[in-house]
Amino acid sequence: MPQLLQLDSSANRQTSVTRELTRLFADTWRRRGPGYTVVERDLHRDPVPHLADAELHYAPRLRVSGVAVDPAAEAVQTELVAEVAVADVVVIGAPMYNWSLPSTLKAWIDHVHVLGTTVPFDAPDQPFAGTPVVVISSRGLAYGPGDPDEGLDHTVPPLQQVLGTSLGMDVTVVTAEYTLASRIPALAPMNERSTASLDAARERVQRLAHDLGA
Helix, strand or coil, rough: CEEEEEEEECCCCCCCHHHHHHHHHHHHCCCCCCCCCCEECCCCCCCCCCCCCHHHEECHHHHCCCCCHHHHHHHHHHHHHHHHHHCEEEECCCCECCECCCCHHHHHHHHHHCCCECCCCCCCCCCCCEEEEEEEECCCCCCCCHHHCCCCCCHHHHHHHHHHHCCCCCEEEECCCCCCCCHHHHHHHHHHHHHHHHHHHHHHHHHHHHHHHC
């Protein structure tokens, strides 16, 4: 059965744009048929702990000899890695927080990016290679080419580096911009652009969920 792994990291449970879009992706996925399943992991409601030991960055065979790793911490890591391994598609809600990632999402990344297990080190293996992952990011301003804050997006590039370059996943990015236009009076002139950006994101999310589930 085709399985989707849905990750949410927004602290806003009521009006989060990324939560709306990951939910739309998941709903579109389910509508493809009764065999299309979704595993949901809410990294804000049920946060993954920070990595308990630096040795968890490495596969067991690469760890420092004689250093014991907490079995409970290793079990958490094993569970998180297994969720990605069995997923046919992953969708990640990644809002921009202070020009960067929510700490909850970074903690998840630190658990699944494991040298010698999910990332090549002494062997070329990339078990997640080719798995489609859709990163859905929202931001209060805009950071694209020609925008005043171009180059200040430190949310999407790290995810592209970790998920795409290092883990070998097939990364697609969907962004919704000027999400604070309706909240901050100074951004009111950007309301039209905000609406258009969100509408385009909704359309693209539905198309991706449909096409990746084919």
